[in-house]
Amino acid sequence: MTSANLLPRDAQSILELAARSMFDLFANASEGMMLVDRQARVVWINDQYRRYLPALGFDREEDFVGHPVSAVVQNTLMHQVLETGKPILIDLLTNRAGTFVVSRIPLRDAAGTVIGALGIVLFDQPETNLQPLIAKFSLLQRDLEDARRELASHRVLPSGQRQARYTFASFVGSSPAAVEVKRQARRAAQSSSPVLLLGETGTGKELLAHAIHASSARAKGPFVGVNIAAVPDTLLEAEFFGVAPGAYTGADRKGRDGKFKLADGGTLFLDEIGDMPLGLQAKLLRALQEGEIEPLGSNKLIPFDARVVAATSRDLLALVRAGRFREDLYYRLSVLPLRVPPLRERRSDIPALVEVLGEDMAHRSGEHPPELEPQALALLAAQAWRGNIRELRNVLEQAALRSDSDRLSAAQVEAVLRESGVAEVAPALAPASASGTSDPTRPLAQQVAELEQRAIAAAMAATGGNKVAAARMLGISRAKLYERLVNPDQNPDI
16 A cells, blocks of 8 residues: 555554654664753653763752753753754764764644754764764864864953963862862952962962962953073063163163063962072062062153962072072062972872873874773872872873873883883872671771772773773763772762
């Protein structure tokens, strides 16, 4: 029987049957389905979709269903389908839960009016199903991120000065030490007093200086930085205070503004302040006290309004006692002293730092970010890191360049550590107890930690060591999985 011979009732019945069959097929064969109503509220999700809720940040289904889809799913295009009535048959969606191949279809009533939309997760591991498409998408995404970083680093103000490139979100870490220094820095950002950042090299002092400016009332003003250790002593005065027109032979006829003038209305960042010559320290103190500068070769005082943030990796008090740093300048600069903790005091942040550094390396090189085996990550967490985050990045880059695969073993990492000049490579942090005993007299946190480690081990075995899939299976973030792999004895959140 052809379609032309079908009665309208028969055709309608077959159409309804086909619709139900297709819906059931997608509901069972897809990786997840969602329905939204005309107001773009989530009204239903299937069992497969529920497993994404923890990764999206929801512990309960009722916190997800019944809410606007744009509030619970990042980067959704359901609104576009509802507004245009046109389907989006194939698309890549990236959000907190990962990257997915999705399809979005409008739903219509008998009159043809759009009454909702159906979202279907076709693949939740597109890298294995649609490799060519994913490769192109990843390349475009890297280009976009590179362009954004480039614009951020060269964004200019009307005065021609650069803005801060980092915020507090750029300071990666959730350890108590990292949280505390960010808390103190946020408080410092609300003040106009000088800030002195103290800490070892590579701990992120410059990043915090940018973040303090970006969170301050001067955020719309310029952020001007100068590394004192990188400028010859003979040029420092001109660099700070500027040069009057024709001040000396060869000087610019128009003169040149110094860093104080360029930072007017914003923030002046003085990096490695401990390297400043004694002779210039007196002039810097006077400028800070009077709010005026005198350009080289000029008799005119020029007022300025710049908030000073200084940083040093040296022991300023020891320099004061040795007579190499003015005591009055020290107290003028350290109105709000902040100690930036070294990496060995925030070992639990290393997994997140490794992930962020790896992603940045991938963006710059066009390669995949390195994946570290659990023992390799545990080995990194055990080191003293004299050069802190800068040294950690160097080791990661060396290991990634020497490896023929994206997966780095503990042996590869250890080889790089030994060749990079580490006096003694510390052994990897010990794994959790594998006794499997369940002594009810032991502390609850210890028992829960052992159960957690067994669950993680089972998830890693079930996914063949794929951390992304294991984290998704366990309903935790990849950073949290890394943290538990490196610090198995850490008290779980119970």
